[in-house]
Amino acid sequence: MFITRFRVNTARPGARRLLSSPQAMHAAVMSSFPHILPSDTPQPGAPRVLWRLDQQARAEVLLYIVSPERPDLTHLVEQAGWPAAAGPDNPGWQTRPYAPLLDRLTAGDRWAFRLTANPVHTIRRTEGEPRKITAHLTPIHQMGWLLDEKRQERLGFRVCEKPAGRRLLPEGTTHQQRPHPGDRYELAIRDTRSLAFDKTRSAGGRRDKPVTVVTVTFEGRLEITDPDALRRTLTQGIGRARAYGCGLLTLAPLTPPTPKTP
Secondary structure: OOOOOOOOOOOOOOHOOOOOOOOHHHHHHHOOOOOOOOOOOOOHHHOOOOEEEEEEOOOOOEEEEEEOOOOOOHHHHHOOOHHOOOOOOOOOOOEEEHHHHOOOOOOOOOOEEEEEEEEEEEOOOOOOOOEEOOOOOOOHHHHHHHHHHHHHHOEEEEEOOOHHHOOOOOOOOOOOEEEEEEOOEEEEEEEEEEEEEEOOOOOOOOOOOOOOEEEEEEEEEEEEHHHHHHHHHHHHHHOHHHHHHHOOEEOOOOOOOOOOOO
């Protein structure tokens, strides 16, 4: 497995085209792997290509890719990077083996994390109606999706709780009498987006129904409960819409607290 970072040159028309369409970005990412054909379908339970866009500022967008094979992003550099600055020692992107991080995961260890996901649930509006997949739209429900105990157990981690002295909001219920965790957990929503885009026209030129995806970027701290399950999570992704930039969880060492000046 490999993890790759590519800085998008947002001043270029090719970059703006890719950033405006998750489908176009997915196609560009998948074109980075010469041995994977567009018609190939990921095997169930096998590592797969995952990607995520992190926007640090208006002109600072980073593309992260986790993949079973080392990617070749030459075409992305030409479309949306800095080809004039590329050279033998600087192809325009950075790729590192992922195994050293995967091998050091141990139960009980704590990490900072970032995840962009597509939190959904199923609803039935009337009796007898088939259940319909619907996005969670409010922060409390989006956080509740990730905090679900069974989901966290499957993923191999649990979101850390804040010390009682750092909590500002008490737990309770919403006005609809649903559980509300207050600010009990080391979890925040950094960004929420509603994406709507057209899929490729089907055979015969008929335009398919537009795709709508709600994405949520979570940041926080987690504790590993099952290292093997977490390795699967890191290499296979979380939830739905993984072809549209969702599901990639990344970890970072926790920053030690700055000692207070006497």
